[in-house]
Amino acid sequence: MPMLERADWYDIARDTNWTPKYVSQEALFPDVMTGAQGVPMAQWQSYDEPYKTSYPEYVRVQREKDAGAYSVKAALERSNIFASADPGWHSILKAHYGSLAVGEYAAMSGEARMVRFGQAPGMRNMATFGMLDENRHAQLQLYYPHDLVSKDRQFDWAQKAYHTNEWAAIAVRHTLDDLFMARSATETAIMLTFAFETGFTNMQFLGLAADAAETGDYTFASLVSSIQTDESRHAQIGGPALEVLIANGRKAEAQKLVDVAIARTWRLFAILTGPSMDYYTPIEHRKQSFKEFMQEWIVGQFERSLIELGLDLPWYWDKMIAEFEFQHHAYHLGLWFWRKTLWWNPAAAVTPECRAWLEEKYPGWNDTFGKCWDVITDNLLAGREDLTHPETLPVLCNMSQIPICAIPGNGWNVKDYPLDYEGRTYHFNSEIDRWVFEQDPVRYRDHMSLVDRFLAGEIQPPTLAGALAYMGLSPAEMGDDAHKYAWADAFRPDPLAKSAA
Ligand SMILES: [Fe+2]
Numbered sequence: 297m298p299m300l301e302r303a304d305w306y307d308i309a310r311d312t313n314w315t316p317k318y319v320s321q322e323a324l325f326p327d328v329m330t331g332a333q334g335v336p337m338a339q340w341q342s343y344d345e346p347y348k349t350s351y352p353e354y355v356r357v358q359r360e361k362d363a364g365a366y367s368v369k370a371a372l373e374r375s376n377i378f379a380s381a382d383p384g385w386h387s388i389l390k391a392h393y394g395s396l397a398v399g400e401y402a403a404m405s406g407e408a409r410m411v412r413f414g415q416a417p418g419m420r421n422m423a424t425f426g427m428l429d430e431n432r433h434a435q436l437q438l439y440y441p442h443d444l445v446s447k448d449r450q451f452d453w454a455q456k457a458y459h460t461n462e463w464a465a466i467a468v469r470h471t472l473d474d475l476f477m478a479r480s481a482t483e484t485a486i487m488l489t490f491a492f493e494t495g496f497t498n499m500q501f502l503g504l505a506a507d508a509a510e511t512g513d514y515t516f517a518s519l520v521s522s523i524q525t526d527e528s529r530h531a532q533i534g535g536p537a538l539e540v541l542i543a544n545g546r547k548a549e550a551q552k553l554v555d556v557a558i559a560r561t562w563r564l565f566a567i568l569t570g571p572s573m574d575y576y577t578p579i580e581h582r583k584q585s586f587k588e589f590m591q592e593w594i595v596g597q598f599e600r601s602l603i604e605l606g607l608d609l610p611w612y613w614d615k616m617i618a619e620f621e622f623q624h625h626a627y628h629l630g631l632w633f634w635r636k637t638l639w640w641n642p643a644a645a646v647t648p649e650c651r652a653w654l655e656e657k658y659p660g661w662n663d664t665f666g667k668c669w670d671v672i673t674d675n676l677l678a679g680r681e682d683l684t685h686p687e688t689l690p691v692l693c694n695m696s697q698i699p700i701c702a703i704p705g706n707g708w709n710v711k712d713y714p715l716d717y718e719g720r721t722y723h724f725n726s727e728i729d730r731w732v733f734e735q736d737p738v739r740y741r742d743h744m745s746l747v748d749r750f751l752a753g754e755i756q757p758p759t760l761a762g763a764l765a766y767m768g769l770s771p772a773e774m775g776d777d778a779h780k781y782a783w784a785d786a787f788r789p790d791p792l793a794k795s796a797a
């Protein structure tokens with residue numbers, strides 16, 4: 297074997313399809329688990345994974361990656377990068393770890409589904425490495441923040457978030473369960489690796505590594521780049537699966553899976569990456585706005601991969617692009633307003649300088665979102681921080697599990713998109729969310745949003761304190777303004793009054 301080049305033996309060695317004698321093919325590979333949509337196994341032989349590697353090669357490279365990431369962490373352990381970083385950066389780290397670390401284990405289950413039920417030997421082979429990758433990502437992203445728990449216990453939510461009923465954790469779980477915990481092998485290949493990873497996370501990790509390096513957090517930068525190199529490999533599982541489906545007359549089915557997955561992933565990106573880029577990142581470190589990022593990478597790059605594969609753009613493409621202008625600003629406002637219900641401290645980032653940046657990047661911001669921040673700022677200047685907290689429940693979207701919101705102020709366009717189904721009224725943030733529900737109502741109908749649970753009496757006592765306890769947030773963990781409202785000082789007419797803040 298060592299005498300041969302990999303290309304000389306790879307195809308034979310990885311081709312583990314055989315004809316079962318003791319059970320039927322259907323019993324070994326039930327359609328509900330393979331998601332092959334009736335495309336016979338023989339047709340899947342044409343599946344050609346673009347990235348080929350062998351187990352010894354994989355282990356050698358992964359060992360080097362792990363050694364690299366862990367040694368950067370060890371070398372910088374005593375530096376004061378963490379202490380001197382802006383609190384907004386700490387919030388990015390907390391939101392990132394809590395919403396993704398345990399989700400990597402979910403991705404590992406998704407990969408395992410492809411390992412067992414993938415119809416193509418190449419898919420099973422690549423997914424085996426993908427499964428090992430995701431296990432490594434979970435372990436890295438639980439280990440790194442663990443060291444920070446002694447400095448700030450909100451970092452404990454890297455481990456804790458997925459095990460709670462905190463609303464953002466429910467939103468993330470609802471999406472990931474839908475896209476890759478409760479799907480067949482083929483659906484997972486398309487929804488997890490093609491839509492979620494190629495479309496979004498691979499880009500997100502590239503951007504995040506650059507931001508971390510810019511901020512001086514080289515520990516996090518090396519962690520994220522180490523993960524991203526795995527993502528760029530195993531994200532290639534879905535493309536050839538789409539090619540097989542399209543070549544066998546299943547384009548419409550494949551298109552629907554892509555459209556649902558992008559719609560769902562976009563919401564998570566809007567609420568996590570949007571505020572991180574346009575608000576939590578200190579203004580001097582911002583290289584591009586979230587909108588510019590989305591236009592360059594998702595519209596510019598991902599759109600091309602869709603077309604090259606022979607797919608169409610999702611029917612809602614223009615509607616989604618229109619949301620780049622406002623949706624994440626609305627989410628940011630909501631996150632900050634309901635800050636006590638978070639495991640991180642949102643940075644308001646609305647100083648006069650920040651507002652000028654927002655107005656430049658998003659013309660009209662001052663007339664819309666700025667109007668709400670005016671009221672918040674006035675209340676803080678008047679010493680009435682108590683008025684900057686909510687007194688009512690938001691209306692949650694029954695698809696994204698995120699409050700329904702859009703443009704406030706002079707551009708007001710907030711609207712519920714309801715749907716009556718089997719005697720229950722569901723509420724949606726947009727036509728897109730409602731369309732996703734309509735594609736498979738049985739799949740989604742029984743889920744109770746946090747507000748549904750509240751109204752059903754499941755949250756006791758039915759007060760904010762009761763809700764916080766239900767969400768698992770102790771007083772020492774719940775979020776607050778990242779900069780302790782210091783940003784409002786810039787609006788005081790009399791500088792001498794600053795000390796009274
Ligand atoms: Fe991962």
Ligand SMILES: [Fe+2]
Nearest residue numbers: 403430493527
């Ligand atoms: Fe991944």
